[in-house]
Amino acid sequence: MAQGRHSYVPFYTSDWLAGTARMTRLHKSVYFDVCAYIWDTARPCPASELPLMLGDLPGWERYVDDLVSAGKLVRSPDGSLVNTRAMSEAVKAKGLWEKKSAGGRK
Secondary structure (H helix, E strand, C coil), X not given: CCCCCCCCCCCCHHHHHHHCCCCCHXXXXXXXXXXXXXXXHCCCECHHHHHHHHCCCCCHHXXXXXXXXXXXXXXXXXXXXXXXXXXXHHHHHHHHHHHHHHHHHC
């Protein structure tokens, strides 16, 4: 874990399975990688990160576009990607981590 980042977010398995039930395995993989970035950093996944993260998957851009079209991801004007629920959970977890971390230093 990098300094200044939390290491835990709640993962609701039933919600994930229901929310990805009609996705192909490749769509699920792309979606999970983008959400994992958001969960880890508590910020949107920058467009510049996508080729590094997904570049070994031929045609990865199409999978991202499909997820945006389906409403699973939102593309910001700067090209970054976000999932509102992943961001909400990450922000809550990071806030809790910062609060506990600050308490531990006292």
